[in-house]
Amino acid sequence: MAKPKEVTDATFEQEVLKAPHPVLVDFWAPWCGPCRMVAPIVEELAEEYDGKVNFVKLNTDDNPVIASRYGIRSIPTLLVFKGGEPVGQIIGFRLKSDLRRRLDAVIA
């Protein structure tokens, strides 16, 4: 249930900007090796934060509009949205404990 859902240029507004909870968006692409290492960590965090934070992923190859709107120029990038606004940004691979610390800080 908590497995990160794929969002698109078309569904981003509904799934992320209008969401009642904070949402973490994992910007990724199939050719990005480090993204493939971030994915399982994001899945684990999605379990841990079930009910508190929604976790979604956005393929930057297929959804250039949103990627460009938020100035994504490096992946993996994780953006945390609260009330429709980006409130936290993590660029590049991070350990799970580090992600947890940063996530806790922005959703507090």
Add this chain to the structure above:
Amino acid sequence: MQTRRRPGETSAQTLDRGRVKVRSPTERTKLAQDYDVVIIGAGPAGLTAGLYAARARRKTILLERNVTGGQIALTSLVENYPGFPDGVNGFDLAQAMQQQAEKYGMEMGYGEVTAIEPKGGRQLVKTTEGDYLAKAVIITGGADYNRLGVPGEERLTGRGVSYCATCDAAFFKDQEVAVVGGGDAAMDEGLFVTRYASKVYVIHRRDQLRASKILQERAFANPKMEFVWNTVVTEILGEESVTGLRLRNVVTGEESTLPVAAIFIFIGLHPNSDYLKGLLRMDEGGHIYVSDWMETEVPGIFAAGDIRVNSSRQVVSAGGDGATAAIKADHYITDHFKG
């Protein structure tokens, strides 16, 4: 009663055998997880050391603070690793190496190593996520890309400043970008960037390249690559993202501005050995001195791959180093721990 500490025994255990129950001076020692072999850094050297140590039936953990593969995790195509006539994606190669080692029982652990402390014949490996007690340690921490150290670089990292073309080049489709450096990495990554960018300026502080001839030939033949010789970057410009570079010609002293959307920086590497200063002997650049068997001057500590002196910095030689270190670590454990 024998009071002499046995090899491999911690001070805490020695004290516990005495008449008075004494707590360990460092409580963390007791919480440390026990391993035969702890390997630090999951690049090709560490992954190969892990394979050999696990196959020698040593309880082995490989610690990594970032992505499995080290430098090759960010390499789109490794063309000089034998057995792959069409080349192999670096990330895939590293994943395959990890699976192979795990098949024989190697464990992966995540965390950044902060110190190694000799403890009663063993080594206490401290990390940000917990401690490990090892009969032998193999240091395969490799090297990281150097930063330019100019204004704008840190602030705009991930916003047009990049150290990984394979990660970020796709975001600069049909835009003009710059690559800094004149070695293999700069040419390799620069050529990769030409798949997306409309133009790639190669900025190099000398008037010729250090890169291998085959990469030079490809770079000079690529119509999208333009070379800016004898030039250094003095500032990276841009508010939200990179918009240009301030340049200085080192021969004429002339200053100029180059509008680009990204800068890919490949100006050499530094070994990840800062936390080992004072423990191990190193050269001025921070590379660890080892014997032909990858032994450092501290018994039970080995170093292999790009972090050691005189490394040829290749995937295949890093793997060779890792194998050598693991074989010697296995012998060391047999000799010193009667197992």
